[in-house]
Amino acid sequence: MTPPQSPSLITEGQARFHVGSAFYREQSRLGRDLAILAAAVDQQTRGTLRVLDAMSGCGVRSLRYALEAAADLVWANEGNPELGDLLHHNLAQSLTNESFRVTHRDANEVFFECYQRRDFYDLVDIDSFGGGAPYLSTGLWATKLGGLLYLTSTDTRTTGGHNPEHSVQLYGAYARPHPASHEQGARLLIGSAMQQAAARGLAVQPVFAYYNGHVHRVMLRLTAAQSWPAKQYGFLGYCHHCGHYQTLSWRQLGRAICDHGAISRAIAPQPLTISGPMWLGPLHDEAFLAQMQGLALQRDWREATDLLGMMINESALPPYYFTLPEIGRRGRMDIPKRDKLMTELRDRGFHVSQTHFEAQAIKTDAAIADCINAARTCQAVPHPL
Ligand SMILES: C[S@@+](CC[C@H](N)C(=O)[O-])C[C@H]1O[C@@H](n2cnc3c(N)ncnc32)[C@H](O)[C@@H]1O
Ligand SMILES: [Zn+2]
Numbered sequence: 001m002t003p004p005q006s007p008s009l010i011t012e013g014q015a016r017f018h019v020g021s022a023f024y025r026e027q028s029r030l031g032r033d034l035a036i037l038a039a040a041v042d043q044q045t046r047g048t049l050r051v052l053d054a055m056s057g058c059g060v061r062s063l064r065y066a067l068e069a070a071a072d073l074v075w076a077n078e079g080n081p082e083l084g085d086l087l088h089h090n091l092a093q094s095l096t097n098e099s100f101r102v103t104h105r106d107a108n109e110v111f112f113e114c115y116q117r118r119d120f121y122d123l124v125d126i127d128s129f130g131g132g133a134p135y136l137s138t139g140l141w142a143t144k145l146g147g148l149l150y151l152t153s154t155d156t157r158t159t160g161g162h163n164p165e166h167s168v169q170l171y172g173a174y175a176r177p178h179p180a181s182h183e184q185g186a187r188l189l190i191g192s193a194m195q196q197a198a199a200r201g202l203a204v205q206p207v208f209a210y211y212n213g214h215v216h217r218v219m220l221r222l223t224a225a226q227s228w229p230a231k232q233y234g235f236l237g238y239c240h241h242c243g244h245y246q247t248l249s250w251r252q253l254g255r256a257i258c259d260h261g262a263i264s265r266a267i268a269p270q271p272l273t274i275s276g277p278m279w280l281g282p283l284h285d286e287a288f289l290a291q292m293q294g295l296a297l298q299r300d301w302r303e304a305t306d307l308l309g310m311m312i313n314e315s316a317l318p319p320y321y322f323t324l325p326e327i328g329r330r331g332r333m334d335i336p337k338r339d340k341l342m343t344e345l346r347d348r349g350f351h352v353s354q355t356h357f358e359a360q361a362i363k364t365d366a367a368i369a370d371c372i373n374a375a376r377t378c379q380a381v382p383h384p385l
Pocket of ligand 1: 107127
């Protein structure tokens with residue numbers, strides 16, 4: 001066997017591997033950590049774990065699922081056959097021959113073969129480039145009922161609303177730009193997967209959604225058909241005049257206007273900038289995240305522990321966030337301090353949390369006018385000495 005091209009051995013978690021000419025980003029580690037934790041929680045619950053790593057690259061995920069989530073079997077598929085020796089070498093160094101399989105086929109071909117052979121997987125990980133749309137529905141063909149599907153989108157330009165026609169083609173939804181666009185990326189991906197699952201008489205539920213500044217990853221659980229969540233699959237409206245958001249159902253589209261609430265009722269109502277349809281419900285399964293967090297704590301994975309804490313807090317809040325610079329700009333004041341503003345809003349009876357989508361932002365059930373008022377109060381109060 002040809003030795004891997006890169007002489008240096010990389011360590012991530014318990015995996016040791018060469019990267020050679022494969023695509024591998026150290027910065028994407030947290031997204032892999034979350035997947036390993038989810039897989040490990042499921043493995044403990046179900047007593048079994050068979051993973052299909054459909055776009056393996058150098059095999060880092062396959063290794064980690066086997067070594068850190070006790071997968072019984074990992075199928076590492078990588079479309080580029082030139083990575084074959086590297087991938088096989090990496091897996092063979094740490095795993096027994098019976099516990100892994102390497103193939104070099106198009107991922108969709110693999111998914112359909114799984115379906116044809118009724119060979120379904122507890123976790124299907126699709127680490128694709130681009131918008132992920134070609135695999136949103138096909139990944140379901142290889143996923144076990146009750147199992148997990150981990151999807152990717154790297155096309156933040158489209159999900160951020162800068163190419164709405166392309167967004168229609170990818171996700172069947174019109175995406176427009178607004179300040180909470182990082183969260184919109186996750187919601188479009190989930191919404192599209194939900195619709196595609198429903199079209200096949202199945203359902204998917206979000207387990208978690210994660211954004212690292214470049215890439216969206218969503219973990220979904222596949223289940224038998226459920227009643228369609230009509231109230232949570234709809235549209236997000238943004239008012240460019242006052243900065244507030246509204247969620248809208250299909251039936252409300254004809255009345256999609258903003259009266260600007262407490263900011264300025266003197267200004268005539270304005271039409272909203274509408275994106276969707278997309279998933280508007282909770283982004284994460286809080287109970288499952290708590291189990292993942294317990295495991296992260298046990299393993300002393302501090303970054304994942306903190307991230308999961310933030311995800312649990314943000315989960316049930318409305319499907320958008322307000323950025324601190326926008327609150328400052330609209331209130332004609334300095335950018336407010338996040339923690340002081342959060343305390344002030346809590347004192348006023350609102351729910352509020354940080355959001356992992358954007359460090360300089362808050363999620364809250366308060367309107368933007370309430371945020372601006374609260375920020376003004378914070379700035380008026382002198383700092384305690
Ligand atoms: C983002 S990289 C994978 C990185 C790897 N999963 C990791 O975590 O380091 C995507 C990989 O998918 C492969 N690929 C792209 N399209 C594919 C397809 N349709 N079927 C199978 N593999 C594909 C590419 O050759 C590339 O190695
Ligand atoms: Zn308005």
